[in-house]
Amino acid sequence: MHSVIDHLDLATTAPIQIIDITSQVRERVRAAGLRHGLVTLISRHTTARVNLNEREERLQQDMVTFLKRLVPRDGDYGHNIAPVDDRDNAHAHLLGLFVNASESIPVADGELLLGEWQSVFFVELDGPRPQRQVTIQLLGSFAP
Numbered sequence: 199m200h201s202v203i204d205h206l207d208l209a210t211t212a213p214i215q216i217i218d219i220t221s222q223v224r225e226r227v228r229a230a231g232l233r234h235g236l237v238t239l240i241s242r243h244t245t246a247r248v249n250l251n252e253r254e255e256r257l258q259q260d261m262v263t264f265l266k267r268l269v270p271r272d273g274d275y276g277h278n279i280a281p282v283d284d285r286d287n288a289h290a291h292l293l294g295l296f297v298n299a300s301e302s303i304p305v306a307d308g309e310l311l312l313g314e315w316q317s318v319f320f321v322e323l324d325g326p327r328p329q330r331q332v333t334i335q336l337l338g339s340f341a342p
Contacts, residue, residue, distance in 0.1 A: 200340055202230045206332040210246075210325035214265050214293075216258045217320045219332065223303075224310060226334050232305050235338015240300035242331045245290035245324035247297035253317040265323070269293050290324035297321050305338060 204226050206219060227237060239248045251261070275288030301318065304311040312318075320332060 199235070199338060202232070202336040202340075204230065204334040204336065206320075206334060208320055208330040208332070210322040210327045210330060212322065213271070213325050214262045215322040215325055216261055217322070218253050218317050219320050220253075220310075220312075220317045223318050223334065227305055227308065227310065227336065230336050231308075231341035232336045233308050233339050233341050235305050235336065236302055237305055237310065238300060238302045238335045238337070239318065240333050240335075241320065242333055244294060245287055245322075246327075246330055247294060247299055247321040247323065248301050248332060249297055249319045249321050250301055250303075250312070250316050251319060252315045253319075265293055265296075268296065285324065287324045293323045297323070305336075308341075 206222050206226070208217060208219075210217070223237060223239065241248050269289045269292045271289045273289060275292070277288035277291065278286040281287065303318070320330070322330065
């Protein structure tokens with residue numbers, strides 16, 4: 199069994215944004231030659247996450263609307279009194295409580311074992327941000 203670490207660099211353009219990264223993850227699996235094993239993805243940020251869900255434009259808009267309603271940006275949050283990085287982003291940290299920071303996906307015969315309607319998403323909760331990163335760990339047996 200072998201392990202490979204890779205990274206996916208992203209930029210975001212909206213305060214809350216859902217970006218389909220499925221094709222990039224598939225490409226990383228193919229490029230590394232992973233045949234059987236596991237792909238683990240982790241967001242390297244406390245205000246951005248990784249999630250599996252359905253890719254459908256109206257549903258993705260519903261997800262953004264839901265997140266905005268769940269934890270409003272203009273709430274009375276103590277974190278915003280003295281933010282660490284000069285961003286009033288308590289809402290983004292609180293939203294992170296409801297979205298996964300990481301996902302693991304099995305791989306068989308070089309393919310991600312996702313359900314018919316599943317896609318892999320990067321979920322920005324505190325954008326826009328010019329630089330975001332997802333770490334990808336590929337673990338298993340690789341093609342020679």
